[in-house]
């Protein structure tokens with residue numbers, strides 16, 4: 001695809017305001033990788049399924065494409081620095097104190113919600129891999145959310161605590 005239409009499409013899609021998450025999974029060397037992801041979508045209630053899309057050019061592709069168990073942490077408005085850090089192109093490790101196992105899946109201790117997932121299905125779609133996860137457990141706490149809109153981070157205040 002030409003670069004210009006690709007950028008125009010990216011810009012148009014960036015008008016869809018989203019939350020910001022870190023997807024986390026264990027690597028073969030025993031350390032954990034994290035990646036900033038905003039393509040999360042809920043798919044099904046019974047069974048509980050969600051999906052996200054992994055770019056096929058990612059340096060972390062093998063880690064996330066092959067992981068059977070992985071976690072999602074939805075970031076709070078105060079955690080933009082985590083989003084910036086885990087969007088860096090180099091392999092970024094999660095330090096052991098920053099993460100914990102939740103229902104067998106690594107999640108960050110940070111965030112306003114965490115989901116433990118087991119891979120349910122994978123589908124190649126263009127230059128991304130759609131990863132569908134079965135949610136084996138989840139937990140949520142109050143707090144304002146980090147948002148991403150038109151390429152900029154922002155915040156959505158918790159409507160239940162005001």
Ligand SMILES: Cc1cc2nc3c(=O)[nH]c(=O)nc-3n(C[C@H](O)[C@H](O)[C@H](O)COP(=O)(O)O)c2cc1C
Pocket residue numbers: 020035036037038039040052053054055057058059060061083086087088089090091148
């Ligand atoms: C707000 C935001 C959302 C992102 N969402 C995704 C996503 O859904 N899927 C994806 O593969 N990369 C996503 N990325 C890009 C990755 O976080 C990372 O920057 C990119 O994959 C480059 O690093 P890598 O080569 O190690 O993968 C997102 C980046 C940002 C800043």
